[in-house]
Amino acid sequence: MAKIKIEGKHILTGEVPISGSKNSAVALIPAAILCDEEVKISNVPNISDIDSLEEILSCLNVKVSRDENTLTIDSSKMINREIPEEMTKKLRASYYFMSSLLGKYKHVEMYFPGGCTIGERPIDQTLKGYRALGATVIEDGDHYTIDAKELVGSRVYLDMPSVGATINTMLVAVRAKGKTIIENVAKEPEIANVATFLNNMGAKIKGAGTDTITITGVNYLHRSFHEVIPDRIEAGTFVILGCLLGENLKIKNVIPSHIEALTSKLIEAGANIQIGDDEIIVNRCEKYRAVKIKTLPYPGFPTDLQQPIIPFLTQCTGVSTVEETIYENRFQNIPDTILMGADILVKNNRLAKIKGVTPLYGADVSATDLRGGASMLICALIAEGTTTIDNIKYILRGYDDICQKLSNIGAKIELI
Numbered sequence: 001m002a003k004i005k006i007e008g009k010h011i012l013t014g015e016v017p018i019s020g021s022k023n024s025a026v027a028l029i030p031a032a033i034l035c036d037e038e039v040k041i042s043n044v045p046n047i048s049d050i051d052s053l054e055e056i057l058s059c060l061n062v063k064v065s066r067d068e069n070t071l072t073i074d075s076s077k078m079i080n081r082e083i084p085e086e087m088t089k090k091l092r093a094s095y096y097f098m099s100s101l102l103g104k105y106k107h108v109e110m111y112f113p114g115g116c117t118i119g120e121r122p123i124d125q126t127l128k129g130y131r132a133l134g135a136t137v138i139e140d141g142d143h144y145t146i147d148a149k150e151l152v153g154s155r156v157y158l159d160m161p162s163v164g165a166t167i168n169t170m171l172v173a174v175r176a177k178g179k180t181i182i183e184n185v186a187k188e189p190e191i192a193n194v195a196t197f198l199n200n201m202g203a204k205i206k207g208a209g210t211d212t213i214t215i216t217g218v219n220y221l222h223r224s225f226h227e228v229i230p231d232r233i234e235a236g237t238f239v240i241l242g243c244l245l246g247e248n249l250k251i252k253n254v255i256p257s258h259i260e261a262l263t264s265k266l267i268e269a270g271a272n273i274q275i276g277d278d279e280i281i282v283n284r285c286e287k288y289r290a291v292k293i294k295t296l297p298y299p300g301f302p303t304d305l306q307q308p309i310i311p312f313l314t315q316c317t318g319v320s321t322v323e324e325t326i327y328e329n330r331f332q333n334i335p336d337t338i339l340m341g342a343d344i345l346v347k348n349n350r351l352a353k354i355k356g357v358t359p360l361y362g363a364d365v366s367a368t369d370l371r372g373g374a375s376m377l378i379c380a381l382i383a384e385g386t387t388t389i390d391n392i393k394y395i396l397r398g399y400d401d402i403c404q405k406l407s408n409i410g411a412k413i414e415l416i
Contacts, residue, residue, distance in 0.1 A: 001390060004380075004388070004392050006381060006387050008387065012241060012246050012406075012409045013246065017405075018230045018252065019230070020229070021231040024229050025044050027167050030099070031100060031197060034198070039073050039223055039226070041070065041197075041225075042227045044066075062078050063075075080101055080104075080105045080107065084111075085142070088112070109145050112143075123164070123168075129165060129169030130168075133151045133180065134151050153178035153179045154180060161186040161297045174218065175218065182212065185210075185213050187210065189209075192209040197226040202222050229255065232302075233398070236305045238251045241381060242280075242281075242284070243273070249282045249283070249409060252278070253278060256280060265309075268289070269288045287317060289317060290319055293313075307374065311337065311342075311382060315358075319355050324349075330369075332368035333376060336365035339363050341361050360384070367391045371398075373392060
């Protein structure tokens with residue numbers, strides 16, 4: 001099994017480019033099969049989740065090729081067949097194919113999606129959207145058969161602003177008859193990126209990024225070219241690292257407004273952050289103040305940066321608190337962080353109290369999920385001594401060329 005070995009306490013300096021957004025790319029690729037022609041998607045990150053999506057495309061007889069960070073997808077000879085369970089279980093984003101196939105063919109058979117075990121991740125709001133547009137859903141354990149004689153636009157109110165349900169309902173509505181209005185939608189930048197891609201193919205979507213999205217269905221989507229937005233979670237991870245170890249660390253290809261909830265909290269703690277138009281320069285400081293963090297839907301503090309900021313909070317004077325409101329099992333990184341020397345108390349899997357400043361020391365730890373793995377990377381980089389992280393498949397799911405990027409800016413890191 002592959003591991004990452006890190007020698008801590010090395011200063012990080014130079015420039016690090018941010019790759020395309022994982023959370024955007026994994027929705028854009030399934031959205032591409034709604035098109036009846038060839039599409040190109042650039043700035044696609046080189047991560048294992050993309051490999052898993054390409055495997056599903058091949059299963060559907062979709063022609064896909066990759067030239068560096070550009071994917072070319074041709075669905076003109078696609079076959080609507082059941083996607084094997086072993087493929088859908090590899091990642092959460094597999095369920096976007098469910099929506100695209102339903103939207104295009106009015107029929108889909110598929111298994112429940114996989115992904116990180118960070119808590120209950122039901123798809124009830126997605127199924128609510130399907131039913132509102134005229135589909136019948138038959139559930140047999142983890143297997144779903146979804147049919148619609150006709151998909152007709154409707155009004156859909158999401159019980160919570162779920163990113164997945166927002167994108168899934170949007171994908172189905174694009175080729176439905178008439179107008180669909182989706183209310184109480186998620187506002188994440190990745191949703192606007194997917195809407196722009198669909199509009200470039202001829203869809204009629206308005207309101208992405210606001211509380212309400214309006215979609216007028218179309219019969220045909222044509223070829224287009226689209227670029228994946230920068231990954232705000234990867235950017236945030238490197239900003240956190242810069243606060244701990246940076247000397248004029250320049251983080252390039254960033255949309256600063258996408259991580260304002262993070263940078264404002266870091267500045268509140270005393271961080272030295274210089275924000276430009278598309279780059280952020282970070283320098284470490286000798287002393288930081290404790291802060292309170294509460295995860296919320298965008299534009300609030302992102303749940304995906306809750307775990308990566310934990311190591312930073314161990315270096316803040318006083319008691320910081322982190323309240324997790326999105327997922328009920330997103331403190332799995334805490335036991336290994338404590339093993340490395342942190343003083344953290346978790347209550348009801350929803351509230352963590354982090355007492356600082358505590359030095360961290362190298363240890364043998366594990367990545368329990370994607371963002372938990374990123375948290376352990378940061379712990380290892382600031383720890384005294386050497387740390388080995390196993391189960392790194394989770395980290396490689398979401399961070400493009402992470403070991404090389406860290407090595408390029410001064411980290412002593414080895415992929416074993």
